[in-house]
Amino acid sequence: MSRGSVTAGPPIASLTKSHDALLVLDVDEVVLEFIDPFGRLLEEHGARLHPESFKLTGNVRSISTGAALSGSELDRVTELLYETQETRQPLVAGVAAALDRLSCKADIVFLTAMTPSYYPYRRALLDKKGLHYPMIATERSKGAIVAELSKRWPGPLVFADDLPPNLAGVRKSVPEVHLLHLMANTVFRPHLPPLPAGAHAAAHWNEAETIIESILASHRVE
Numbered sequence: 001m002s003r004g005s006v007t008a009g010p011p012i013a014s015l016t017k018s019h020d021a022l023l024v025l026d027v028d029e030v031v032l033e034f035i036d037p038f039g040r041l042l043e044e045h046g047a048r049l050h051p052e053s054f055k056l057t058g059n060v061r062s063i064s065t066g067a068a069l070s071g072s073e074l075d076r077v078t079e080l081l082y083e084t085q086e087t088r089q090p091l092v093a094g095v096a097a098a099l100d101r102l103s104c105k106a107d108i109v110f111l112t113a114m115t116p117s118y119y120p121y122r123r124a125l126l127d128k129k130g131l132h133y134p135m136i137a138t139e140r141s142k143g144a145i146v147a148e149l150s151k152r153w154p155g156p157l158v159f160a161d162d163l164p165p166n167l168a169g170v171r172k173s174v175p176e177v178h179l180l181h182l183m184a185n186t187v188f189r190p191h192l193p194p195l196p197a198g199a200h201a202a203a204h205w206n207e208a209e210t211i212i213e214s215i216l217a218s219h220r221v222e
Contacts, residue, residue, distance in 0.1 A: 007137065020154050022150075023107070024157070025111065030160055031126075031131065032126075037085075085122060092184040092205060093204065096130060101209065110131075112136070147173040157174065158212055164193045167179045
């Protein structure tokens with residue numbers, strides 16, 4: 001992989017298309033736990049997460065001094081998590097069974113805003129967990145990637161993410177998309193910014209599967 005790569009994974013034109021419907025899923029906090037493993041890694045490095053607003057910067061502080069970690073320090077901890085994700089990041093509860101059922105009705109693509117150099121680590125982890133759906137890791141906007149995907153799948157198109165700004169960005173690029181907010185961990189939920197108009201929200205995968213099923217059913221031609 002080249003140093004300047006901004007995207008890793010299969011080209012969109014090469015993705016297998018078995019259904020008209022497409023489900024595009026963020027990975028951290030939607031498919032894999034992130035906040036809990038990140039918090040445990042912070043503790044190992046003498047820091048603790050204080051979820052007092054919807055951001056990490058300023059909310060991670062040294063246990064010994066109380067000083068907030070800098071952005072570069074947070075970036076390094078995140079890099080360590082991605083380097084060791086195969087042993088640190090478990091699946092979000094219920095995701096494997098839900099996707100197995102949904103894959104009978106829609107194609108599934110993972111879309112993760114992760115430094116592309118960590119693509120092999122995440123691919124190995126998902127494969128180990130039996131989630132062999134194609135994955136794209138990118139530093140481009142998610143809206144741009146979903147817009148390209150929408151040209152191959154006539155719909156319905158569902159995009160799920162834990163961050164409301166990502167949902168809004170995808171809606172701007174693909175107005176017809178169905179948006180789903182899903183965040184496995186609850187600590188930041190009280191501080192969530194508003195969801196885009198019309199976006200669905202699920203507390204867990206049982207609820208998310210029901211919402212997605214309803215969306216798919218509403219597009220079926222009898």
